[in-house]
Amino acid sequence: MEFQIEAASIKYLDIFYRIELQCFNEEAFAKQQIAYLLTDFNTIALDAKSGADIAGFIIAQIEFEDQEYGHIITLNIAPKYRHKGVATKLLAEIESYLRRRGIRECRLEVREDNHAAIKLYHKLGYQTIGKLERYYGKKHGFYLKKSL
Numbered sequence: 479m480e481f482q483i484e485a486a487s488i489k490y491l492d493i494f495y496r497i498e499l500q501c502f503n504e505e506a507f508a509k510q511q512i513a514y515l516l517t518d519f520n521t522i523a524l525d526a527k528s529g530a531d532i533a534g535f536i537i538a539q540i541e542f543e544d545q546e547y548g549h550i551i552t553l554n555i556a557p558k559y560r561h562k563g564v565a566t567k568l569l570a571e572i573e574s575y576l577r578r579r580g581i582r583e584c585r586l587e588v589r590e591d592n593h594a595a596i597k598l599y600h601k602l603g604y605q606t607i608g609k610l611e612r613y614y615g616k617k618h619g620f621y622l623k624k625s626l
C-alpha cells in the first residue's frame with residue numbers, strides 16, 4: 479500500500495477528529511484543539527493519504543528550552559491502516575523537516591501502558607529520559623527524546 483505525506487489542511491478537520499477519537503478515549507483532543515493546532519503558526523502538521531483516504535496524522539510544535547526542539551503533540555493512525563509503516567513514515571518526515579530547520583532534538587510524552595507507541599518510539603531511536611507522574615489522570619507517562 480502506498481502512502482503520500484502532505485501538509486495537513488484544516489479542511490480535513492472532521493476526519494482528523496474522527497481518527498483522534500478512534501485512537502484515544504478520555505485523552506482525545508477536542509475538535510477545537512485540533513483546529514487550533516492545525517492553524518497555529520508554530521505547528522507542523524502532516525497527514526498520510528492512501529488514495530483519497532486519510533490514514534493518519536501527526537502534529538508537532540517548535541518549543542524552546544536552551545535551544546529549539548520539536549515536540550510531538552499527537553500521532554494517530556486509523557485502526558485499519560496500522561502495522562503498515564504509516565507512523566514510521568510520518569515521524570521520519572517530521573524529523574526531516576525539523577532537521578532542515580536546524581533543530582537537533584525531538585521530544586514527546588507517551589502513556590506508560592501504551593506499549594505499541596513505546597515500542598515504535600524506541601525502535602526509531604527515542605530514549606526514555608524521565609517518568610511523568612500522573613501525567614494522564616491516574617496513569618503515569620514517560621518523557622522521551624531523540625537527537626536529530
Ligand SMILES: CC(C)(COP(=O)(O)OP(=O)(O)OC[C@H]1O[C@@H](n2cnc3c(N)ncnc32)[C@H](O)[C@@H]1OP(=O)(O)O)[C@@H](O)C(=O)NCCC(=O)NCCS
Pocket residue numbers: 501502553554555556559560561562563564565566567587588589592593594595597598599601
Ligand atoms: C502507535 C501507533 C501510532 C503505531 O502506528 P503504526 O502506523 O501502526 O506503526 P508502524 O506500522 O509504523 O510500526 C512501526 C513499529 O512500531 C511498533 N509497533 C507498532 N504497533 C505495534 C503494536 N500494536 N504492538 C507492538 N509494537 C507495535 C513495532 O516495533 C513496529 O515495527 P514492526 O512493524 O517491524 O514490528 C498506532 O498504533 C496508533 O495510532 N495508536 C493509537 C494512538 C497512539 O497511541 N498514538 C501515540 C501516542 S504517544
